[in-house]
Amino acid sequence: MTNKTRALMLNGGKAVGTFFELGGANAVECLGLAGLDFIIIDTEHGPFDVESAADFIRAASLHGLTPFVRVKDATRASVLKMLDVGAEGLIVPCINTVDEVKALVEYAKYFPLGRRGVANGRGSGWGQADFAKGGLTSYFEICNREQLLIPQCETVGCLEHIEEIVAIDGVDGIFVGPYDLSTALGKPGQFDTDEFKAAVERVLAACKAAGKFATTFSGSAAAARAHFKQGFGAAAISMDAIHYINAHRALAEEARRED
Numbered sequence: 001m002t003n004k005t006r007a008l009m010l011n012g013g014k015a016v017g018t019f020f021e022l023g024g025a026n027a028v029e030c031l032g033l034a035g036l037d038f039i040i041i042d043t044e045h046g047p048f049d050v051e052s053a054a055d056f057i058r059a060a061s062l063h064g065l066t067p068f069v070r071v072k073d074a075t076r077a078s079v080l081k082m083l084d085v086g087a088e089g090l091i092v093p094c095i096n097t098v099d100e101v102k103a104l105v106e107y108a109k110y111f112p113l114g115r116r117g118v119a120n121g122r123g124s125g126w127g128q129a130d131f132a133k134g135g136l137t138s139y140f141e142i143c144n145r146e147q148l149l150i151p152q153c154e155t156v157g158c159l160e161h162i163e164e165i166v167a168i169d170g171v172d173g174i175f176v177g178p179y180d181l182s183t184a185l186g187k188p189g190q191f192d193t194d195e196f197k198a199a200v201e202r203v204l205a206a207c208k209a210a211g212k213f214a215t216t217f218s219g220s221a222a223a224a225r226a227h228f229k230q231g232f233g234a235a236a237i238s239m240d241a242i243h244y245i246n247a248h249r250a251l252a253e254e255a256r257r258e259d
Contacts, residue, residue: 001131003146005038005066006172007048007232009213015234016224017068019217021241022044025059032063040236042080044093050164054085054122061086068148068165072104076098079107080116086123089148091175096157098164105170108149110140113170148172150215153203154180166210173213173233176203205229 005015018040020028023046033041041048041056047054054070058066071078082090092104106114109132120127122137131142149170153159154177166174178196182188186197207214208231215234220222224235 001088001129001142003066004064005068005236006146006148006213008037009233013233014224014228015215017066017234017236017238019046019070019236021180022244023048023052023056025055026057027057027156027240028065028067029063032060032065036065037235038066038068038089038234039240040070041087041183042239043072043078044070050081050085053087053146054081057086058122068150073135074104076107077184079104083143083147084121084123084136086121088146089150089172091131091150091152092152093149093152093177094155095153095165096155096170096249098161101151101168101171102167104149105168108147109144109170112140113144116143144170150175150211150213151180152177154184156184157185159199159202163206163209164213166203166206171212173215174203174207176200176214176216178217197209200230208233226229 006171008015015037017040019037020039020041029038034068039060041053042048057067066088068091069082069087070093071082072159074092079090083176089181090108095101108114108116110116132139150173151165151171152175153162158165165171181190181199182190185199187193188195190196204214214232216227216232218235218237219225221237224237227235
């Protein structure tokens, strides 16, 4: 198992993806063919659960697309099942405390980092994948390294403890959720306030100090470029539904235009 988006960020590259909301394995393949690095299968706000996510993950693997999953909550079942079906990273929403993140590491990472339950699922080819054949010590090491655990900073509680959270062994990075974070700071959707800018800089500084990945949501390609300049290693640009609407709206307007 090699997480290509992880490797890209480690090498200083700019990882580009989007949130996956519409569903359908064929749609996942199209996003891979489009040249994206990753998708985030959204089970927090999207309608998906484990069985459908497994199909999307399988489709992503056909075209070298890294499948991340935003889990619906921070419970053991939500974390464990998505990893077992092959998610190469988890974005975990609504984090407020250090103890919540310590529990996440327990659920998501194998010994010696955590206490993730051991079972052969589709993510390991039911034990037949090459990386799963070298014994448990090697298997645990590979999974702990390649399947990323990324808490989402979108609450005041997470922001206030960000340095401690990102320094926890087993946390691989932070995902900044700008809309919820700006709302938590009392200025919904206002990304140019001093408070919001300071919050983002604090997260970036904490990630840099801990040697962890900083990732975020970008509303557009221009916003993604700005985020990369700030120091983010990955940007999820909008969501597939919005891209779909915008592309077909532009197509229809162009077709109806009278020269």
